[in-house]
Amino acid sequence: MLQAALFRLRAGMPPLEPRPDLGAAGSWLWMLTGQEPAPEHAEAVTAYLISTVDHGFSASTFTARVVTSAGADVAAAVCAALGTFSGPLHGGAPDRALDALDEIGTPDRAREWVRERVTAGERIMGFGHPVYRTMDPRAALLREYAVQLGGPLASLAVQVEQEVIEALAELKPGRELHTNVEYYAGVVMEQCGIPREMFTPTFATARVVGWGAHILEQTRDPRIIRPAAEYVGPPAPAPLP
Incomplete structure (x- = not known):
């Protein structure tokens, strides 16, 4: 609803209330176009x-789970997932x-x-x-x-x-x-x-529905997600003690 309202406001049109009688997709089309689909x-x-x-552990879903594993709230996890998703x-x-x-x-x-x-x-x-x-x-x-x-x-x-x-x-x-x-x-x-x-x-x-399910599942695991990394750059110029 918020996304549809913002779209219409940017286009100089008034936002529209949802139409539950049209179903989720029909209501979405109505709120965007102003026409009954x-x-x-x-x-x-x-x-x-x-x-x-x-769709499994896509990049955005993994992002949402990583943020959730750090103890951040749902809003932070969804916003982080959206940032990845925008690519x-x-x-x-x-x-x-x-x-x-x-x-x-x-x-x-x-x-x-x-x-x-x-x-x-x-x-x-x-x-x-x-x-x-x-x-x-x-x-x-x-x-x-x-x-x-x-x-x-x-x-x-x-x-x-x-x-x-x-x-x-x-x-x-x-x-x-x-x-x-x-x-x-x-x-x-x-x-x-x-x-x-x-x-x-x-x-x-x-996809936000899927992210929500993954976020709820991740909250059951108190461990933070921290993938390992292997350094493959040039060796140090001198041996380290």
Whole structure:
């Protein structure tokens, strides 16, 4: 509610009260856009929110648990998790993946676009995952919703996806770089009318539920999380006593 209100205030629009009768996702869309969402849009956003509530020890979740282990309160743990989450390699990825799709424009440009980015040493947003070596199952779910919602964007996304995967296989042999959740998350949110600058806040709206569960679990363990580190720099110029 706070995020939606801040978005509308920045845009010069009055905040809106939640609509419990529309469900969590429908109410979120209402508070952002001021329009009662179509049932299929509320269903698609519901699927997105549920699929991204938690995802193991992601960077932001680990951050929340580390802060909690130090005895800090819930607000501190959530704020720390949000700071990690804001990074472009984590929760800040969906809008950047859609920006890339906009840059590509047409499927016939996809391979050339990928080659240019790979040659420049840049990441291809929306592809590759630190854990999955196949297509992210959340991406597969959201692709189904994107196709069901239809339209030129969904058609472009499906065609570009295949071109990018084949180009990455050619340019990075031996690497398993498949579609991740951010690629179709951006497509679905755009189809449902969520403003692009609210993609990451929408993602966080779901993930804060998972952070909360991890924070509660971590409070049961009184030990502070302190990973070990091994120094691998140059040796000291003189032996230490």
